[in-house]
Amino acid sequence: MNETLKTILTRRSIRKYKDEQIKEEELQAILEAGRFAPSGLGKQSAYFTVVQNKEMLQKINEVCKNAYIKSGDKHFEALGKSENFSAYHNAPTFIIVSGDNKALSHINDGSVTLGNMLLAAESLGIGSCWIHSLIIVFPTEEGKSLKKELGIPDNYNFVGAIALGYKNMKQPSPAPRKEGTINIIR
Helix, strand or coil, X not given: CXXXXXXXXXXXXXXXXXXXXXXXXXHHHHHHHXXXXXXXXXXXXXXXXXXXXXXXXXXXXXXXHHHHHCCCCHHHXXXXXXXXXXXXXXCCXXXXXXXECCCCCHHHHHHHHHHHHHHHHHHCCXXXXXXXXHHHCCCCHHHHHHHHHCCCCCCEEEEEEEEEECECCCCCCCCCCCCCCCCCCC
């Protein structure tokens, strides 16, 4: 099996990371993979916000915790009230991807960008986890203030984020794949 297919089939979400920052060249390679993702009409509408600063990571976590607790969703409320809550699983690197809302397909563009970065991270031996739950954070007043502080342009909307770091757990086994999800018409 070729290496690309092997990476796709073996990548899993990692939720435990070593307290060691990833190397700059690894970060740049992951970002480059995101920048070279396909985009609708070639608009390249994704915007990357990389956070490695511990104080800012803690602030993001606090804003997320407050939004979760106030969300009205029992699952998110329970997560937010957890003593060990971490929106990004205590990863040392957190990348937020936003999309230019003037672009026709900014959500799709950002999503494929995140997919490329997740696969690039795995190919480099770096653990990753797609974090989508911040979707409930940015519409709040605290979230809007955080967006401004992070320097995300006004006309960009949150698409998703990824936690990145060196793995501090065994690679999980894949979940069974659903049957009946392919229809080939010939």
